[in-house]
Amino acid sequence: MDWMFAERTTSARRSVIRELLKLTERPEIISFAGGLPDPQTFPREFLAKVAADEILNNSAKSLQYTTTEGKLPLREPLSRWFAQDGMNFPPDQIVVTSAAQQGLDLVAKVFLNPGDAVFVALPTYIGAIQAFQAFQATLVGVPMEDDGMDLGALRAAVRSTRKAGHTPKLVYVVPDFQNPSGHTWSRGKRLELLEIAREEDLLVVEDMPYRWLRFVGEPIPPVAALDKEGRTILLFTFSKIFAPGLRLGALAGPKQVVEKVVTLKQATDLCTSSLNQRLAIRFLQEYDVAGHIQFIADLYRKKCSAMLEALARHMPAEERIRWTKPEGGLFLWVELPQGINTEKMLYRAIEHKVAYVIGAPFFVDGSGHNTLRLSFSSASCQDIEEGIRRLGQVVREELAALPAPQGTGNKG
Numbered sequence: 572m573d574w575m576f577a578e579r580t581t582s583a584r585r586s587v588i589r590e591l592l593k594l595t596e597r598p599e600i601i602s603f604a605g606g607l608p609d610p611q612t613f614p615r616e617f618l619a620k621v622a623a624d625e626i627l628n629n630s631a632k633s634l635q636y637t638t639t640e641g642k643l644p645l646r647e648p649l650s651r652w653f654a655q656d657g658m659n660f661p662p663d664q665i666v667v668t669s670a671a672q673q674g675l676d677l678v679a680k681v682f683l684n685p686g687d688a689v690f691v692a693l694p695t696y697i698g699a700i701q702a703f704q705a706f707q708a709t710l711v712g713v714p715m716e717d718d719g720m721d722l723g724a725l726r727a728a729v730r731s732t733r734k735a736g737h738t739p740k741l742v743y744v745v746p747d748f749q750n751p752s753g754h755t756w757s758r759g760k761r762l763e764l765l766e767i768a769r770e771e772d773l774l775v776v777e778d779m780p781y782r783w784l785r786f787v788g789e790p791i792p793p794v795a796a797l798d799k800e801g802r803t804i805l806l807f808t809f810s811k812i813f814a815p816g817l818r819l820g821a822l823a824g825p826k827q828v829v830e831k832v833v834t835l836k837q838a839t840d841l842c843t844s845s846l847n848q849r850l851a852i853r854f855l856q857e858y859d860v861a862g863h864i865q866f867i868a869d870l871y872r873k874k875c876s877a878m879l880e881a882l883a884r885h886m887p888a889e890e891r892i893r894w895t896k897p898e899g900g901l902f903l904w905v906e907l908p909q910g911i912n913t914e915k916m917l918y919r920a921i922e923h924k925v926a927y928v929i930g931a932p933f934f935v936d937g938s939g940h941n942t943l944r945l946s947f948s949s950a951s952c953q954d955i956e957e958g959i960r961r962l963g964q965v966v967r968e969e970l971a972a973l974p975a976p977q978g979t980g981n982k983g
Protein backbone atom coordinates (compact mmCIF):
# COMPACT_ATOMS: atom_id res chain seq x y z
CA MET A 572 0.00 0.00 0.00
CA ASP A 573 1.26 3.49 -0.84
CA TRP A 574 0.65 5.47 2.36
CA MET A 575 1.46 8.81 0.77
CA PHE A 576 3.21 10.04 3.91
CA ALA A 577 4.24 13.70 3.98
CA GLU A 578 7.80 14.43 2.90
CA ARG A 579 8.73 15.51 6.43
CA THR A 580 8.31 11.96 7.67
CA THR A 581 11.16 10.79 5.47
CA SER A 582 13.64 13.14 7.13
CA ALA A 583 12.48 12.26 10.65
CA ARG A 584 14.73 9.58 12.16
CA ARG A 585 13.58 7.04 14.70
CA SER A 586 15.69 7.25 17.78
CA VAL A 587 18.41 4.56 17.64
CA ILE A 588 18.82 5.13 21.33
CA ARG A 589 15.27 4.09 22.09
CA GLU A 590 15.91 0.82 20.25
CA LEU A 591 19.16 0.19 22.12
CA LEU A 592 17.58 1.11 25.46
CA LYS A 593 15.37 -1.94 25.13
CA LEU A 594 18.52 -4.08 25.39
CA THR A 595 19.54 -2.37 28.60
CA GLU A 596 16.33 -2.82 30.53
CA ARG A 597 17.11 -6.22 32.05
CA PRO A 598 17.14 -5.98 35.87
CA GLU A 599 20.66 -7.41 36.29
CA ILE A 600 22.11 -4.60 34.17
CA ILE A 601 23.40 -1.47 35.89
CA SER A 602 22.24 1.17 33.50
CA PHE A 603 23.66 4.66 33.09
CA ALA A 604 21.63 4.97 29.89
CA GLY A 605 18.29 6.60 30.63
CA GLY A 606 18.46 10.30 31.37
CA LEU A 607 15.63 10.24 33.88
CA PRO A 608 15.45 12.14 37.16
CA ASP A 609 15.71 10.04 40.32
CA PRO A 610 12.08 9.26 41.34
CA GLN A 611 12.94 10.08 44.97
CA THR A 612 12.99 13.73 43.85
CA PHE A 613 9.26 13.70 43.02
CA PRO A 614 7.20 15.45 45.74
CA ARG A 615 4.69 12.58 45.83
CA GLU A 616 2.79 13.30 49.01
CA PHE A 617 2.40 16.97 48.23
CA LEU A 618 1.20 16.13 44.71
CA ALA A 619 -1.29 13.55 45.96
CA LYS A 620 -2.73 16.02 48.47
CA VAL A 621 -3.08 19.00 46.13
CA ALA A 622 -4.28 16.89 43.21
CA ALA A 623 -7.12 15.50 45.33
CA ASP A 624 -7.95 18.98 46.57
CA GLU A 625 -7.91 20.50 43.07
CA ILE A 626 -10.09 17.74 41.63
CA LEU A 627 -12.61 17.71 44.47
CA ASN A 628 -12.76 21.41 45.29
CA ASN A 629 -11.59 23.36 42.24
CA SER A 630 -12.79 21.35 39.24
CA ALA A 631 -14.09 24.40 37.36
CA LYS A 632 -10.47 25.48 37.02
CA SER A 633 -8.54 22.25 37.27
CA LEU A 634 -10.64 20.01 34.99
CA GLN A 635 -11.83 22.62 32.50
CA TYR A 636 -10.10 23.81 29.32
CA THR A 637 -7.87 26.80 29.87
CA THR A 638 -6.33 29.47 27.62
CA THR A 639 -3.73 28.48 25.06
CA GLU A 640 -1.11 30.79 26.55
CA GLY A 641 -1.62 29.12 29.93
CA LYS A 642 -2.94 30.21 33.29
CA LEU A 643 -1.91 33.71 34.37
CA PRO A 644 -1.35 32.59 38.01
CA LEU A 645 1.35 30.31 36.59
CA ARG A 646 2.86 32.76 34.10
CA GLU A 647 3.14 35.48 36.78
CA PRO A 648 5.37 33.56 39.22
CA LEU A 649 7.36 32.19 36.28
CA SER A 650 7.97 35.75 35.14
CA ARG A 651 9.18 36.69 38.65
CA TRP A 652 11.34 33.59 38.81
CA PHE A 653 13.01 34.36 35.47
CA ALA A 654 13.55 37.95 36.68
CA GLN A 655 15.55 36.69 39.68
CA ASP A 656 17.95 35.28 37.10
CA GLY A 657 18.09 38.55 35.14
CA MET A 658 15.65 37.47 32.42
CA ASN A 659 13.00 40.02 31.67
CA PHE A 660 9.89 38.29 30.32
CA PRO A 661 6.56 39.76 31.49
CA PRO A 662 3.69 37.25 31.68
CA ASP A 663 2.40 38.20 28.22
CA GLN A 664 5.72 37.02 26.78
CA ILE A 665 5.37 33.57 28.32
CA VAL A 666 3.40 30.58 26.99
CA VAL A 667 2.88 27.51 29.15
CA THR A 668 3.86 24.39 27.17
CA SER A 669 3.72 20.64 27.53
CA ALA A 670 7.32 20.81 28.77
CA ALA A 671 10.40 21.89 26.84
CA GLN A 672 9.96 19.31 24.11
CA GLN A 673 6.75 20.98 22.96
CA GLY A 674 8.60 24.30 23.08
CA LEU A 675 11.14 22.88 20.64
CA ASP A 676 8.41 21.60 18.35
CA LEU A 677 6.63 24.97 18.40
CA VAL A 678 9.81 26.93 17.71
CA ALA A 679 10.47 24.67 14.73
CA LYS A 680 6.89 25.03 13.55
CA VAL A 681 6.96 28.82 13.81
CA PHE A 682 10.33 29.42 12.15
CA LEU A 683 11.40 26.67 9.82
CA ASN A 684 10.75 26.31 6.15
CA PRO A 685 12.24 23.21 4.52
CA GLY A 686 16.00 23.70 4.10
CA ASP A 687 16.37 26.53 6.64
CA ALA A 688 19.53 26.18 8.68
CA VAL A 689 19.66 25.48 12.42
CA PHE A 690 23.08 25.48 14.10
CA VAL A 691 23.56 22.94 16.86
CA ALA A 692 26.48 21.76 18.97
CA LEU A 693 28.40 18.57 18.23
CA PRO A 694 27.04 16.79 20.24
CA THR A 695 23.53 18.10 20.96
CA TYR A 696 20.27 16.96 22.55
CA ILE A 697 18.58 14.34 20.35
CA GLY A 698 15.04 15.57 20.99
CA ALA A 699 16.03 18.91 19.46
CA ILE A 700 17.49 17.16 16.40
CA GLN A 701 14.20 15.29 16.00
CA ALA A 702 12.07 18.43 16.41
CA PHE A 703 14.06 20.38 13.82
CA GLN A 704 14.28 17.46 11.41
CA ALA A 705 10.53 17.01 11.49
CA PHE A 706 10.30 20.43 9.83
CA GLN A 707 12.96 19.52 7.26
CA ALA A 708 15.62 21.83 8.64
CA THR A 709 19.20 21.71 7.46
CA LEU A 710 21.06 20.89 10.66
CA VAL A 711 24.58 22.25 10.83
CA GLY A 712 26.88 20.87 13.54
CA VAL A 713 29.37 23.14 15.30
CA PRO A 714 32.16 21.59 17.41
CA MET A 715 31.93 21.95 21.19
CA GLU A 716 34.81 23.11 23.37
CA ASP A 717 35.03 22.82 27.15
CA ASP A 718 33.48 26.27 27.62
CA GLY A 719 30.84 26.19 24.88
CA MET A 720 30.60 26.11 21.10
CA ASP A 721 33.62 26.89 18.96
CA LEU A 722 32.30 30.29 17.91
CA GLY A 723 34.85 30.81 15.14
CA ALA A 724 33.47 27.62 13.61
CA LEU A 725 29.91 28.90 14.12
CA ARG A 726 30.70 32.14 12.25
CA ALA A 727 32.26 30.18 9.38
CA ALA A 728 29.36 27.72 9.29
CA VAL A 729 26.75 30.51 9.12
CA ARG A 730 28.53 32.09 6.18
CA SER A 731 29.09 28.90 4.23
CA THR A 732 25.51 27.78 4.85
CA ARG A 733 24.22 31.09 3.50
CA LYS A 734 26.48 30.73 0.46
CA ALA A 735 25.08 27.26 -0.13
CA GLY A 736 21.59 28.79 -0.41
CA HIS A 737 20.13 27.93 3.01
CA THR A 738 18.66 30.63 5.24
CA PRO A 739 20.40 30.64 8.64
CA LYS A 740 17.63 31.00 11.23
CA LEU A 741 18.31 29.53 14.65
CA VAL A 742 21.18 28.62 16.93
CA TYR A 743 20.09 26.01 19.47
CA VAL A 744 22.05 25.91 22.72
CA VAL A 745 21.91 24.27 26.15
CA PRO A 746 24.41 26.50 27.98
CA ASP A 747 24.09 24.94 31.45
CA PHE A 748 25.24 21.32 31.94
CA GLN A 749 24.33 20.31 28.43
CA ASN A 750 22.64 17.08 27.55
CA PRO A 751 24.59 15.02 26.55
CA SER A 752 28.05 16.41 27.35
CA GLY A 753 27.61 18.10 30.74
CA HIS A 754 29.47 21.18 29.38
CA THR A 755 28.66 24.70 30.58
CA TRP A 756 29.22 27.79 28.47
CA SER A 757 31.43 30.61 29.81
CA ARG A 758 29.99 34.10 30.17
CA GLY A 759 32.33 35.31 27.43
CA LYS A 760 31.01 32.76 24.95
CA ARG A 761 27.40 33.59 25.84
CA LEU A 762 28.10 37.25 25.04
CA GLU A 763 29.94 36.42 21.82
CA LEU A 764 27.09 34.18 20.71
CA LEU A 765 24.75 37.16 21.00
CA GLU A 766 27.17 39.26 18.97
CA ILE A 767 27.16 36.66 16.19
CA ALA A 768 23.39 36.41 16.35
CA ARG A 769 23.16 40.17 15.91
CA GLU A 770 25.68 40.29 13.05
CA GLU A 771 24.11 37.36 11.22
CA ASP A 772 20.49 38.07 12.16
CA LEU A 773 19.88 34.77 13.95
CA LEU A 774 17.63 33.83 16.83
CA VAL A 775 19.06 31.98 19.80
CA VAL A 776 17.00 29.14 21.29
CA GLU A 777 18.21 28.68 24.86
CA ASP A 778 17.08 25.39 26.40
CA MET A 779 17.68 25.30 30.15
CA PRO A 780 16.25 22.15 31.75
CA TYR A 781 19.23 21.70 34.06
CA ARG A 782 20.03 25.32 34.95
CA TRP A 783 18.73 25.05 38.50
CA LEU A 784 20.59 21.80 39.17
CA ARG A 785 24.01 23.38 39.73
CA PHE A 786 26.01 21.55 42.38
CA VAL A 787 29.46 23.14 41.98
CA GLY A 788 30.55 26.72 41.30
CA GLU A 789 28.65 29.91 40.67
CA PRO A 790 25.80 30.41 38.20
CA ILE A 791 26.59 32.18 34.94
CA PRO A 792 23.85 34.50 33.60
CA PRO A 793 21.62 32.87 30.99
CA VAL A 794 22.00 34.05 27.40
CA ALA A 795 18.48 35.44 27.71
CA ALA A 796 19.62 37.68 30.59
CA LEU A 797 22.63 39.00 28.66
CA ASP A 798 20.55 39.65 25.56
CA LYS A 799 19.64 43.34 25.32
CA GLU A 800 18.01 43.01 21.90
CA GLY A 801 15.34 40.33 22.32
CA ARG A 802 16.88 37.64 20.10
CA THR A 803 16.60 34.81 22.60
CA ILE A 804 13.78 32.31 23.00
CA LEU A 805 13.89 30.61 26.33
CA LEU A 806 12.69 27.05 26.96
CA PHE A 807 11.90 26.25 30.57
CA THR A 808 10.68 22.97 32.05
CA PHE A 809 9.38 21.63 35.36
CA SER A 810 10.63 18.15 34.40
CA LYS A 811 13.88 18.15 36.37
CA ILE A 812 12.74 20.14 39.42
CA PHE A 813 9.18 18.86 39.91
CA ALA A 814 8.09 15.82 37.86
CA PRO A 815 8.59 15.05 34.16
CA GLY A 816 5.38 13.03 33.94
CA LEU A 817 3.37 16.21 34.40
CA ARG A 818 4.74 17.42 31.03
CA LEU A 819 4.86 21.05 32.02
CA GLY A 820 7.13 23.89 30.98
CA ALA A 821 7.13 27.27 29.29
CA LEU A 822 8.45 29.16 26.32
CA ALA A 823 9.36 32.83 26.73
CA GLY A 824 10.48 35.24 24.05
CA PRO A 825 9.79 38.40 22.09
CA LYS A 826 6.11 39.33 21.98
CA GLN A 827 5.71 38.75 18.23
CA VAL A 828 7.24 35.28 18.55
CA VAL A 829 5.01 34.36 21.49
CA GLU A 830 1.91 35.43 19.56
CA LYS A 831 2.79 33.14 16.67
CA VAL A 832 3.60 30.31 19.06
CA VAL A 833 0.19 30.68 20.72
CA THR A 834 -1.59 30.58 17.36
CA LEU A 835 0.19 27.41 16.29
CA LYS A 836 -0.13 25.79 19.70
CA GLN A 837 -3.89 26.15 19.39
CA ALA A 838 -3.78 23.75 16.47
CA THR A 839 -1.54 21.37 18.39
CA ASP A 840 -3.41 20.85 21.66
CA LEU A 841 -5.66 23.89 22.43
CA CYS A 842 -4.03 24.20 25.84
CA THR A 843 -1.62 22.51 28.21
CA SER A 844 -3.23 20.35 30.94
CA SER A 845 -5.24 22.61 33.29
CA LEU A 846 -4.88 20.22 36.20
CA ASN A 847 -1.11 20.06 35.87
CA GLN A 848 -0.90 23.84 35.65
CA ARG A 849 -2.91 24.07 38.88
CA LEU A 850 -0.49 21.60 40.50
CA ALA A 851 2.46 23.74 39.44
CA ILE A 852 0.77 26.91 40.72
CA ARG A 853 0.29 25.24 44.11
CA PHE A 854 3.87 23.89 44.02
CA LEU A 855 5.24 27.41 43.49
CA GLN A 856 2.91 28.89 46.14
CA GLU A 857 3.00 26.29 48.88
CA TYR A 858 6.11 24.15 48.57
CA ASP A 859 9.62 25.00 49.68
CA VAL A 860 10.81 25.11 46.08
CA ALA A 861 14.26 26.49 46.91
CA GLY A 862 14.78 23.76 49.53
CA HIS A 863 13.53 21.13 47.11
CA ILE A 864 15.94 22.24 44.38
CA GLN A 865 18.76 22.24 46.90
CA PHE A 866 17.83 18.67 47.88
CA ILE A 867 17.92 17.56 44.23
CA ALA A 868 21.23 19.31 43.54
CA ASP A 869 22.77 17.76 46.69
CA LEU A 870 21.63 14.31 45.61
CA TYR A 871 23.12 14.67 42.13
CA ARG A 872 26.34 16.19 43.53
CA LYS A 873 26.82 13.04 45.58
CA LYS A 874 26.11 10.77 42.63
CA CYS A 875 28.26 12.75 40.22
CA SER A 876 31.19 12.67 42.68
CA ALA A 877 30.72 8.92 43.09
CA MET A 878 30.89 8.50 39.31
CA LEU A 879 33.92 10.76 38.87
CA GLU A 880 35.78 8.94 41.64
CA ALA A 881 34.86 5.56 40.18
CA LEU A 882 35.99 6.64 36.69
CA ALA A 883 39.34 7.79 38.08
CA ARG A 884 39.70 4.43 39.85
CA HIS A 885 38.54 2.05 37.16
CA MET A 886 39.12 3.54 33.70
CA PRO A 887 42.40 2.60 32.04
CA ALA A 888 44.93 5.42 32.51
CA GLU A 889 45.27 6.56 28.89
CA GLU A 890 45.38 10.13 27.70
CA ARG A 891 43.05 9.27 24.82
CA ILE A 892 40.33 8.45 27.36
CA ARG A 893 38.68 11.62 28.68
CA TRP A 894 35.51 12.55 30.49
CA THR A 895 33.82 15.79 31.43
CA LYS A 896 33.48 17.05 35.01
CA PRO A 897 30.02 18.61 35.04
CA GLU A 898 29.08 21.36 37.48
CA GLY A 899 25.44 20.31 37.48
CA GLY A 900 22.76 18.40 35.60
CA LEU A 901 22.51 14.66 35.08
CA PHE A 902 25.19 13.66 32.59
CA LEU A 903 28.81 13.21 31.92
CA TRP A 904 30.44 12.44 28.64
CA VAL A 905 33.24 10.03 27.82
CA GLU A 906 35.55 10.11 24.81
CA LEU A 907 37.45 6.94 23.96
CA PRO A 908 40.28 6.49 21.47
CA GLN A 909 39.34 6.73 17.77
CA GLY A 910 38.78 3.22 16.51
CA ILE A 911 36.60 2.16 19.43
CA ASN A 912 33.00 2.10 18.29
CA THR A 913 30.76 2.54 21.31
CA GLU A 914 27.76 1.04 19.51
CA LYS A 915 29.64 -2.23 18.98
CA MET A 916 31.11 -1.95 22.48
CA LEU A 917 27.60 -1.77 23.95
CA TYR A 918 27.08 -5.49 23.26
CA ARG A 919 30.24 -6.28 25.23
CA ALA A 920 29.03 -3.92 27.97
CA ILE A 921 25.70 -5.72 28.17
CA GLU A 922 27.55 -9.03 28.58
CA HIS A 923 29.32 -7.36 31.52
CA LYS A 924 25.91 -6.14 32.77
CA VAL A 925 26.46 -2.42 32.41
CA ALA A 926 24.86 0.02 29.94
CA TYR A 927 25.31 3.56 28.64
CA VAL A 928 24.00 5.64 25.74
CA ILE A 929 26.06 5.60 22.55
CA GLY A 930 27.33 9.03 21.49
CA ALA A 931 26.94 9.02 17.69
CA PRO A 932 23.20 9.89 17.51
CA PHE A 933 23.95 13.19 19.30
CA PHE A 934 26.12 14.29 16.34
CA VAL A 935 24.40 15.68 13.24
CA ASP A 936 27.55 15.26 11.14
CA GLY A 937 27.88 11.48 11.47
CA SER A 938 30.85 11.60 13.87
CA GLY A 939 31.11 10.72 17.56
CA HIS A 940 31.36 6.92 17.21
CA ASN A 941 34.02 6.83 19.94
CA THR A 942 31.88 8.66 22.51
CA LEU A 943 29.26 7.74 25.09
CA ARG A 944 26.99 9.39 27.65
CA LEU A 945 26.71 8.33 31.27
CA SER A 946 23.80 9.46 33.38
CA PHE A 947 24.46 9.53 37.13
CA SER A 948 20.92 10.47 38.17
CA SER A 949 19.17 7.14 38.63
CA ALA A 950 21.66 4.55 39.93
CA SER A 951 22.59 4.32 43.62
CA CYS A 952 26.15 5.25 44.66
CA GLN A 953 26.97 1.54 45.17
CA ASP A 954 25.69 0.69 41.70
CA ILE A 955 27.65 3.59 40.26
CA GLU A 956 30.88 2.19 41.75
CA GLU A 957 30.16 -1.35 40.53
CA GLY A 958 28.84 -0.25 37.12
CA ILE A 959 31.89 1.91 36.39
CA ARG A 960 34.16 -0.95 37.50
CA ARG A 961 32.45 -3.13 34.89
CA LEU A 962 32.68 -0.38 32.28
CA GLY A 963 36.41 0.00 32.97
CA GLN A 964 36.81 -3.70 32.25
CA VAL A 965 34.83 -3.39 29.01
CA VAL A 966 37.00 -0.48 27.84
CA ARG A 967 40.14 -2.41 28.75
CA GLU A 968 39.00 -5.34 26.60
CA GLU A 969 38.17 -2.98 23.70
CA LEU A 970 41.59 -1.35 23.96
CA ALA A 971 43.27 -4.73 23.88
CA ALA A 972 41.34 -5.60 20.71
CA LEU A 973 42.35 -2.36 18.93
CA PRO A 974 45.05 -2.70 16.28
CA ALA A 975 48.27 -1.11 17.59
CA PRO A 976 48.50 2.55 16.46
CA GLN A 977 50.70 2.79 13.38
CA GLY A 978 52.24 5.86 11.79
CA THR A 979 49.72 8.65 11.28
CA GLY A 980 46.67 6.42 10.84
CA ASN A 981 45.30 6.92 14.33
CA LYS A 982 44.42 10.50 15.19
CA GLY A 983 44.01 9.68 18.88
Ligand SMILES: Cc1ncc(COP(=O)(O)O)c(C=O)c1O
Nearest residue numbers: 670671672696745750778808810
Ligand atom coordinates in the same frame (compact mmCIF):
# COMPACT_ATOMS: atom_id res chain seq x y z
C1 LIG B 1 18.29 19.56 26.68
C2 LIG B 1 16.91 19.06 26.84
N1 LIG B 1 15.90 19.75 26.34
C3 LIG B 1 14.63 19.35 26.46
C4 LIG B 1 14.32 18.18 27.10
C5 LIG B 1 12.89 17.76 27.16
O1 LIG B 1 12.42 17.76 28.42
P1 LIG B 1 10.92 18.01 28.79
O2 LIG B 1 10.11 17.95 27.53
O3 LIG B 1 10.56 16.95 29.75
O4 LIG B 1 10.90 19.38 29.39
C6 LIG B 1 15.34 17.39 27.64
C7 LIG B 1 15.03 16.12 28.31
O5 LIG B 1 15.80 15.40 28.79
C8 LIG B 1 16.67 17.84 27.50
O6 LIG B 1 17.70 17.15 27.99
